[in-house]
Amino acid sequence: MTRYITPLREGGSLPAIVEADDEFMYVLKFRGAGQGIKVLIAELIVGEIARALGFRVPEIVFATLDKAFGRTEPDEEIQDLLRASEGLNLALHYLSGAITFDPVVTTLDATLASQIVWLDSLVMNVDRTARNTNMLMWKKELWLIDHGAALYFHHSWNNWEEQAKRPFPQIKDHVLLPLATELEAVNAEFNTILSPGRIKAILSAIPDSWLTGVESPFETAEEHRQAYARLLETRLAHSETFVKGADHARKALI
Structure with missing residues (x-):
């Protein structure tokens, strides 16, 4: 910089x-x-x-x-x-000239809305609400930003194995939930894309220096990295659980 x-x-x-x-x-x-x-x-x-x-x-x-x-x-x-x-x-x-996504101004189709809701359920992203959508419109296209609030229990790693198998209750506040009527179809498609090899490749980009030190409950960077892999693989293996949870929350809004 x-x-x-x-x-x-x-x-x-x-x-x-x-x-x-x-x-x-x-x-x-x-x-x-x-x-x-x-x-x-x-x-x-x-x-x-x-x-x-x-x-x-x-x-x-x-x-x-x-x-x-x-x-x-x-x-x-x-x-x-x-x-x-x-x-x-x-x-x-930096997306110069981008504007904050406004669901009143821009309506997304059910497939795209379902895809975003599925992603945020997988990674437990608490920060895609009507108050703060964390989406931008840039050159007439939708962009996703600001995912630092996701994976929130990695701040302590307490009981993460059990939490990884559960629905994501905060999805009830998701700005796109009312439109997410295609979650089952998205679940089938996205599970085939996020293979263990793909997840491993993504996690390999995390610098070792970020995975060690006083903030880490793990002895080595590789042990820490493997915890993220198991977390995500467990979430994917139980994706039907968070999909049903999201669909239940959507129907409760109607």
Whole structure:
């Protein structure tokens, strides 16, 4: 990263628009913010799962911050954040001119709505509500963003094996749930795409340094990575459970 442009203060973790040495602009997510590296891991895993399933997701890149970055920034809160984020961070290509998806203005078909609801049920994404859709319209196409709140129980890994087999109750608040009438068909299609090999390839992109240290309950990076693999494979093996849960929640809205 070569230039700090402006903070995105609507984000709780205070991400920023920055310019990189490739002269493109990115939305930078900081390792020193709020929930720390776990948010970056969720952003990476879920963003690449979404891409594998055919959704439009901004390009995800790694971004290294050195001590000189943002030195002229006058805001003390931002300076503290930058100091706490020296090293490897995550950034997403900035979609200049994109507007927030508004379900009142743009109506999605049942298949696309069902696909997004299925994805968010799989990864337990609590952050795709009417209040905060985390979807953008860019060049008349729908893009998915901001997946740092997904996989939420990886912050502690308490009882994760059992939780992975359960429905996702927060899906009742999903902004697209009323339109998601094709979940069974989507489930059959998406299960064939997310093979163990595909999941392994996605997880291999997580830097080892993010999977070790005081935040990790696992002894090695590989053990931590394998926990994510087992979590996702368990969710997929029990996908009928979260699909039925989502469909029940949708019918309760009618």
